[in-house]
Amino acid sequence: MELTTTVTVDDMNSVVRVALAGALNTDTAPDFEKRLMAVLDGEQQLIVLDMKDLDYISSAGLRVIFKGAKQAKAGGRRMAAANRKPHIDKVFEILKALPDMAVFANEQELDEYLDAMQARTRGQ
Amino acid sequence: MRRGGSITTRLITVLTLCAGIIIGLGMLLDYRLSRDELLGRLQRESDDTVRAAIIDMENWLDSIESATLLLARVLQQREYSQEGLQQMLRDVVEVNGAIFGATIALAQPPDAQGRSLGFAPYYYRHNGKLAYADLAVAENNYQQQKWYTDTVAAGKPLWVEPYFDETGGRVLMTTFAVPVYRTDATGTRFLYAVLTADVALTELHHYLQRLRLGGNGFGVLLSRNGIVLSSRNPANVMRHFSDAIIEDTNKATLQEMFAAALSGEVITRQHQCAHVPGRCVMRLGLLEPTGWPVGVIYSEDEMTAPLRAFELKIALTSLLTLLLLAISVAIVTRRLTRPLTALAQASDRIAQGDLDAPLPQAQGDDEVARLIQSFGAMKKDLKSYITDLEAATARRSRLQGELGAAREIQMAMLPHGGMANEQDETYGLWARVAPARSVGGDLYSYYRRDRFLFIAVGDVSDKGIPAAMFMARAISLIQQLAVTAADPAAAMNRLNDVLTSGNDNCMFVTLFMGLLNLDSLELRFSSAGHTAPSLARGHGVTSLAQESGPALGLAPDQVFPVNSVQLRAGDRLAMFTDGIDEAFNLQDEMFGIDRFNQALLASRALPITEAGDSLFDILGAFAGERPQSDDICLLLLDICPGAEADLHASERFALGPRLTKRVESWLLEELAQRQLPHKLLGDLKLLTEEIVSNVDKYACLPAGASIEISLQATAERIEIEVRDAGIAFDPLTGARRAELGATIEEADVGGLGLHLITALSDRQSYRREDGCNILRITKLLQRAPG
Numbered sequence: 001m002e003l004t005t006t007v008t009v010d011d012m013n014s015v016v017r018v019a020l021a022g023a024l025n026t027d028t029a030p031d032f033e034k035r036l037m038a039v040l041d042g043e044q045q046l047i048v049l050d051m052k053d054l055d056y057i058s059s060a061g062l063r064v065i066f067k068g069a070k071q072a073k074a075g076g077r078r079m080a081a082a083n084r085k086p087h088i089d090k091v092f093e094i095l096k097a098l099p100d101m102a103v104f105a106n107e108q109e110l111d112e113y114l115d116a117m118q119a120r121t122r123g124q
Numbered sequence: 125m126r127r128g129g130s131i132t133t134r135l136i137t138v139l140t141l142c143a144g145i146i147i148g149l150g151m152l153l154d155y156r157l158s159r160d161e162l163l164g165r166l167q168r169e170s171d172d173t174v175r176a177a178i179i180d181m182e183n184w185l186d187s188i189e190s191a192t193l194l195l196a197r198v199l200q201q202r203e204y205s206q207e208g209l210q211q212m213l214r215d216v217v218e219v220n221g222a223i224f225g226a227t228i229a230l231a232q233p234p235d236a237q238g239r240s241l242g243f244a245p246y247y248y249r250h251n252g253k254l255a256y257a258d259l260a261v262a263e264n265n266y267q268q269q270k271w272y273t274d275t276v277a278a279g280k281p282l283w284v285e286p287y288f289d290e291t292g293g294r295v296l297m298t299t300f301a302v303p304v305y306r307t308d309a310t311g312t313r314f315l316y317a318v319l320t321a322d323v324a325l326t327e328l329h330h331y332l333q334r335l336r337l338g339g340n341g342f343g344v345l346l347s348r349n350g351i352v353l354s355s356r357n358p359a360n361v362m363r364h365f366s367d368a369i370i371e372d373t374n375k376a377t378l379q380e381m382f383a384a385a386l387s388g389e390v391i392t393r394q395h396q397c398a399h400v401p402g403r404c405v406m407r408l409g410l411l412e413p414t415g416w417p418v419g420v421i422y423s424e425d426e427m428t429a430p431l432r433a434f435e436l437k438i439a440l441t442s443l444l445t446l447l448l449l450a451i452s453v454a455i456v457t458r459r460l461t462r463p464l465t466a467l468a469q470a471s472d473r474i475a476q477g478d479l480d481a482p483l484p485q486a487q488g489d490d491e492v493a494r495l496i497q498s499f500g501a502m503k504k505d506l507k508s509y510i511t512d513l514e515a516a517t518a519r520r521s522r523l524q525g526e527l528g529a530a531r532e533i534q535m536a537m538l539p540h541g542g543m544a545n546e547q548d549e550t551y552g553l554w555a556r557v558a559p560a561r562s563v564g565g566d567l568y569s570y571y572r573r574d575r576f577l578f579i580a581v582g583d584v585s586d587k588g589i590p591a592a593m594f595m596a597r598a599i600s601l602i603q604q605l606a607v608t609a610a611d612p613a614a615a616m617n618r619l620n621d622v623l624t625s626g627n628d629n630c631m632f633v634t635l636f637m638g639l640l641n642l643d644s645l646e647l648r649f650s651s652a653g654h655t656a657p658s659l660a661r662g663h664g665v666t667s668l669a670q671e672s673g674p675a676l677g678l679a680p681d682q683v684f685p686v687n688s689v690q691l692r693a694g695d696r697l698a699m700f701t702d703g704i705d706e707a708f709n710l711q712d713e714m715f716g717i718d719r720f721n722q723a724l725l726a727s728r729a730l731p732i733t734e735a736g737d738s739l740f741d742i743l744g745a746f747a748g749e750r751p752q753s754d755d756i757c758l759l760l761l762d763i764c765p766g767a768e769a770d771l772h773a774s775e776r777f778a779l780g781p782r783l784t785k786r787v788e789s790w791l792l793e794e795l796a797q798r799q800l801p802h803k804l805l806g807d808l809k810l811l812t813e814e815i816v817s818n819v820d821k822y823a824c825l826p827a828g829a830s831i832e833i834s835l836q837a838t839a840e841r842i843e844i845e846v847r848d849a850g851i852a853f854d855p856l857t858g859a860r861r862a863e864l865g866a867t868i869e870e871a872d873v874g875g876l877g878l879h880l881i882t883a884l885s886d887r888q889s890y891r892r893e894d895g896c897n898i899l900r901i902t903k904l905l906q907r908a909p910g
Contacts, residue, residue: 025785026817058784058810058813060813063876087806091880095880
């Protein structure tokens, strides 16, 4: 299974949404890594990995996410995972991956989070 | 006395009986002799009494007769005046006390006028004086008197029948009458007078009183006509004897006796007598002068009373003697047997274990004393023997205790104490060791290491403690080897070298050692001179073909060939020692491999535990009464029906681009038929990818190299094995693992794959074989349902 990555940039909210569809495994991880690094080159404060259509993830994929999260954190930015399917979640759980990465169970949680961020920005 | 059958009782009884018989016989003999003598004496005494009484009476009567006859002679020759006659008569009566009265009755025929009354003076005793009566009176004239007429008629002296004298003495009397004849001038003989002398019956009775025999005996005097002259009862006097007697039988007897007596016979008869107790006897004879029957009636019992007294005396004496004898015998016997009785009691106590029971004192030097001495010696010996025995028993029980402990220790060396029963999803294992003695040399061991099952069954040469010691050494080494052994031949070789060193006793062990791959079910085994296992498969049992090495412990550096057999689900493998096939029965027949294989086949359908018990039972039934001569060890191994994979797939993948994709496609294609849950498939995909990527990353394989992936699936599990020819590396222990749960700054980006492998699979194993790394993981289907 291949991996399809769709990147949607919302500069108004300074959020970049990376939607993953298919399998993030050893084969697809290198390409995904390039895409993610490209995204991280942007200015957005929050990178949301939307895993709504991600069916499969292996440690190779997780490693890329790990790496991304690490870089984002180093740049004072945040990376979040949203809409993880149960078996994806299980892998995360096993590896106790990204303990301080924001995790959104669904779109609603993500929207609420974005609203809160916006309010804060405006308040500044 | 304890029992009736004791010697004391028997002695007393027998001795008393014997002495009693002897005394009884003596007494009887004495009695017989004395009795005859006594009877004779009694007879004589009674005869003497009777004779004396009769002689007295006869003398008395004789004197009367003599006096009368003398007077008659005088009267015959001389003529006296009437006064003279009277005077002479008076003198005769006066002088002769025996005569009650007397008369001289002259024979004077009546004169023509019939007036003459004759002459008959009569003197008689009356109140101690002489009285006179004249018999020549008108009324009752003497010439009409019977005594007169009878005498005249008889013409000779006679005793007249008794009568009551009316005219004279007026008493009952009898009379001796003598006719006196004279001869006249012409020579004619004529009656001159009748001379009489009277005897009062009371006087006769007085004489007869002396005829008494015994307290109730009495005399009887009869006249010639049978008139009772004297008897016990005065009322019977002057009566005919037949009137005086009441009983008819007696009457007849008396008649007969009377007749016999008159003829001069002395006759004795028994009677029924009302007044005489016991046997009544009557003797009847004749009184000579008068011709009167005289008799005596007496009780024979009274006469023989002295005899009975004598009998009683004899009996009492005998009884007393016997009693005294019995007492003496009892005392003597008791005294003799008292030590014996005491000895018997003492021996009873000794028999009950009281060896301190005192024995009776031995006195003297008789048999009993010697017996007591012997008994004392025996008691002493017994005591020391028992002390020795107790010590020996204590030693023995200590040894037994030690042996028991040794057995427990030895059994504890064997997995599950010599009676193993283990069930796994792949296999069932049952084993038992039964030593011939307390401890033995048979052993078994098994050890599960990952997906391998190590099995060993061995038999140390010899039995008992030496074998057990050697066995302990062997099993320790085997159990050490079991943890690491990857190759039975190599393990066997090492074991042999260790056992050989310092084995001067040349003890050896035959051993079967096998390694079962629980995934492939391949059994690789080596044999050190051990009997080949029997394999029950389907409906047959065969002994496995094997190439064997030498027994262990004899020479170093031996080569042990490796044998291999592919087991299948449902197989039952039996490993055993020669205690089974070389078991003998009482007929010296050997159990043998064939019999064992048959028994294995027979118990094929039974669960493994029951099959094992059944094999031991069959062996026990075969040996029967014969004791087990060798140690026995049996190990059964069942391959479970689900153990065999129904999917075997294997594929080589060249390293390079899209490896994960290729492997995943192959995996999904192979598993497509199994309808596995989607989630499980995801897990398997992930597992495979992680392993393969690991190899790809770390095995340092050259470009173009390939890895081999095998897939096996059963109903219960799925196994994935990845084999690569890279550098030796065990990812399970050697791989770097990322620390989990770290913050992003500290988190390690690599080393995550292994966490997933261990978390998602149920078993993981690594081995290095033939220059390859082999990583195998197992996913159980039941535990992780989709």
